[in-house]
Amino acid sequence: MKRLIAAAALASGLAAPAMAAPLCEDLGFAGLLAACNRGEDIPLTLASGQPLGEDVQLQSGAYYTLVITADGSAELAVEGASFFRAIWMNEIVINSIEIRPMAIDSIEFDKAGVVEMSFIAIKPGTHVLRIPGSTGESQQIKISIQ
Template sequence: MTRFIVACLAAFALAVPAIAEEDDDEVSLGLAGLLSAGNKQDLPPIILSAGAPLAAAPWVLKSGTYYEFEIEGDGSQELGLVAPEFFRAIWIDEIVVEGLEIRPLGLDSVEFDEAGTMEIGFIAIKPGSYVMRVPGTTGDSQKLEITIE
């Protein structure tokens, strides 16, 4: 019986690959994987204000990276954002509104009836080009172009 246990342990030891030394050039994701701090990036906030541009520049995201951004509504007008294609190309970890954490299975749009801040944390998944815009608008300043590479 002892020989059998020793043989099993030896076989297991051969099957487990040796732990390689970490390369300083590579990002180590650690125990939390995609949700680890080393894989997290903050994006510039989106400002919802009557007549103001949504963002200063398009977003270029990397598939598999965790991102967080804030949407800040100033209350100047009832405004929303619609981006169904983009929201289906990401995995939403959580949405935080006034300290309340929401963990949705999906999202189509958000709307601000009054001033406030919303934070969204997500992992970019599906590569492609997407648009987030204020519904019912056609101006370039009322949309945010997003690319997931």
């Protein structure tokens, strides 16, 4: 279907519209959750005085896992309401317990632990995940959805 739209646009002399596409051609029965549509994991580290992580660029329509690891050095959280509203959350896994939320604003760690959040990137734009109350550049990451 996408190829037909692009071909029609080219035939009419118009430039093809920019389209976000999944990472693979044939998604099969699993749809957007197919293994071929999965991007690399996005690691974040919550540790007192340490950088949160690296800025990342995601493809709209692709499936990703955000892995947040807290070392327990301080009670820390990560927030980013605009990011959490620009994605469809499949699940959040905490201590092998799967949670399927409608929406979240932040995740807070009182002690060491790991949270894995799987999602599909939806809404294009640049979003910030940060440690609440922090002002340093290393205490935030920018996530761009293309």
